[in-house]
Amino acid sequence: MKIGILGAGQLGRMLALAGYPLDLDFVFLDPAPEACAAPLGDHIYAGYDDENALAEFCRQIDLATYEFENVPAGTAEFVAGRVPLLPAPVALSVGQDRLSEKQLFDQLGIPVPRYMPVATREALAMAVRNVGLPAVLKTRRLGYDGKGQAVLRTEADVDGAWQRLGSSDGPAKLILEAFVPFDRELSCLVVRGRSGELAFYPVVENQHRDGILRVATPRANDPLQAQAEDYARRVVEHVDYTGVLAFEFFVANGGLLANEIAPRVHNSGHWTIEGAECSQFENHLRAIVGLPLGSTALRGPSVMVNFIGQPPADADLAAIPGVHIHHYGKTPKPQRKVGHATVTAASDADLADRLRRLQELVRAAEG
Numbered sequence: 001m002k003i004g005i006l007g008a009g010q011l012g013r014m015l016a017l018a019g020y021p022l023d024l025d026f027v028f029l030d031p032a033p034e035a036c037a038a039p040l041g042d043h044i045y046a047g048y049d050d051e052n053a054l055a056e057f058c059r060q061i062d063l064a065t066y067e068f069e070n071v072p073a074g075t076a077e078f079v080a081g082r083v084p085l086l087p088a089p090v091a092l093s094v095g096q097d098r099l100s101e102k103q104l105f106d107q108l109g110i111p112v113p114r115y116m117p118v119a120t121r122e123a124l125a126m127a128v129r130n131v132g133l134p135a136v137l138k139t140r141r142l143g144y145d146g147k148g149q150a151v152l153r154t155e156a157d158v159d160g161a162w163q164r165l166g167s168s169d170g171p172a173k174l175i176l177e178a179f180v181p182f183d184r185e186l187s188c189l190v191v192r193g194r195s196g197e198l199a200f201y202p203v204v205e206n207q208h209r210d211g212i213l214r215v216a217t218p219r220a221n222d223p224l225q226a227q228a229e230d231y232a233r234r235v236v237e238h239v240d241y242t243g244v245l246a247f248e249f250f251v252a253n254g255g256l257l258a259n260e261i262a263p264r265v266h267n268s269g270h271w272t273i274e275g276a277e278c279s280q281f282e283n284h285l286r287a288i289v290g291l292p293l294g295s296t297a298l299r300g301p302s303v304m305v306n307f308i309g310q311p312p313a314d315a316d317l318a319a320i321p322g323v324h325i326h327h328y329g330k331t332p333k334p335q336r337k338v339g340h341a342t343v344t345a346a347s348d349a350d351l352a353d354r355l356r357r358l359q360e361l362v363r364a365a366e367g
Contacts, residue, residue, distance in 0.1 A: 001289060002027060004083070005060035006075065008035030008043060010337065011067035011265050011330040014273070016040035018281035024289070029057045036329040037067075048075040057104050058082040065243065065288055069095040069263050070142055075170040086194075086242040086288040087263050093264040094239065098175050099142045105258045108234040110260045114178040114249070119171035127176040128158060134179035137161045141173060147211070151179065180257055182250035187216075187268040188228035191244045191283040192236045194290045199283065200229045201276060201296045204268045206248075212335065215359075216268040216304045218275060224249075235261060244284040260302070267306070267337070273303030274324045274342045300344060305358055307339040312361035317341060320357050322350070331336050 001024055008030035016026045016037060024042030042060065044219055046053030048071060058064070063084040066076075069092055076089040094100050105112045116127035121216045128135065133155070139148035150161035166172045185208065189201040203222045207215040219225075232247045246266030248259040269280035278286075278294025286293055290313065310332045312318075317325050320343070329341040343358055345351035 001025070001063075002061045003285070003288075004029065004057055004064040004079075005037070005041075005063065005067055006030075006048070006071045007067040008032065008037035009067055010036055010330070012037035013040055013328060014270070014281045014326075015065075015067065015265065015285065018273075018279055019285050022282070022285060022289075022291075024285060027057060027060045029053060039329070043111075048072050050076065054078050054298070055082070063288060064343075065284070066092070067157065067264055087245070088240060088242070090262040091239045091241050091245070094153040095261055096141055098138055098260060099173075101260055102175070102177075102258075104235070104238070108231075108238060110231045110234060110258045111256065113180050116176050118176050121166060124158065124162055124166070124174070124176065128152065128155070131176050131178050136177050136179055137165055138175050138177065139165060139173065140175050149211070154365070180250045180252055182252045182257075184251040184257070185259075186219075186222070186224060186228060186249045187253055187266065188225075188232045188249070189244060189269045189280055190229070190236055190247070190248045191234040191280070191287050191293055191296070192241050193287045193293050194242050196237075197293055198233060198236070199296045200225075200232065201269065201272060201280065202298055203228050204271070206268050210335070212306070212308060212337070213267050214306055214308070215273055215355075218271055218298060218302060220298055224256055231256065231258065243287045244280050253358045267340075268304075270326070270340050271302050271304035271342050272296075274344050275299055275304075283348045300346060301348050302342055303351060303355050304340055305340050305355070305362055306337055307341070307362065308366060309334045309338065310365045310367070311335060311339045312365040316361050317358070320354050320361075321345075322354050323358060334363060 004027045008028035029044045031047045064079050079085050099117050102115050116133045118124045134153045136149045172182050185206045187204045191199045202218040202220050205217045244265045246262040249256040265280050272279040277297045322344045324342045330338045343354045
């Protein structure tokens with residue numbers, strides 16, 4: 001079977017690496033001439049609005065998926081009209097727009113921080129009065145790893161945030177969300193098969209810096225596992241989802257507040273390659289091609305650390321027991337995810353020691 005992937009970044013790369021043992025082949029469509037997944041399949045180098053390229057993409061494949069949620073809606077509809085596209089475009093449309101996400105969570109009874117849409121400077125002033133400060137002003141679309149957002153701590157921050165993110169030539173598409181003084185950040189990865197079967201990975205505790213995920217640690221037997229699974233189940237069943245979906249939460253006052261969903265495999269699930277019985281990447285492929293889902297059970301203690309900007313030297317990484325290195329084939333650049341390492345161990349104490357050594361290397365490489 002030949003799988004088409006819209007996008008050819010590191011997530012597409014890891015999907016292909018998981019798929020070749022299943023005798024799957026891959027075609028990528030991506031506008032980047034040196035997309036890092038391109039060596040792992042056929043690369044159609046074209047924009048997402050190039051209908052001739054999209055038609056050729058569809059002719060070469062049996063079914064399609066995507067590795068990021070910002071595929072244009074028109075692209076998704078074009079592809080879905082010719083080959084099966086999983087997850088379905090409705091999940092893509094929700095995941096692309098932070099306001100649509102929040103409205104869906106409200107509809108499904110999933111708690112969220114206070115929020116209001118913002119289209120004008122006057123609407124921002126009203127939102128600040130209603131939502132309160134501190135708050136976070138975000139673009140409704142695009143924006144990731146801390147981009148496309150501004151923290152408003154006092155009234156003095158409002159004008160600068162509007163100048164950065166607002167619009168001078170028409171209504172802006174922004175959302176103001178209450179700043180959540182959270183205790184932890186958790187993500188829940190769920191996989192749903194074509195016949196509706198569900199599997200959940202252990203929730204993952206995430207640590208960010210400068211808006212970028214740095215460390216992701218799966219937590220077996222977390223007291224909020226059942227609540228996270230309930231909220232994730234509501235979403236995937238409502239949109240008839242197929243594949244892996246990540247649901248990010250804030251932990252506040254002992255419960256979960258929904259932050260956002262990612263209708264795709266996710267950075268907080270990279271630990272599953274070595275740390276789970278079946279990785280998120282293999283399970284996504286199993287789901288979309290109709291195979292039984294694999295076990296999401298932990299193999300043992302594990303943690304994932306991102307390489308941002310510049311990775312440590314391989315020799316230094318390999319000297320730490322239990323470290324599994326993943327490079328993405330990307331040119332090093334500040335604030336860019338260029339790889340990650342998963343650390344595994346037989347005990348929590350060994351894991352903590354290995355993680356400490358790994359983080360020392362990562363900090364030194366970042367400078």
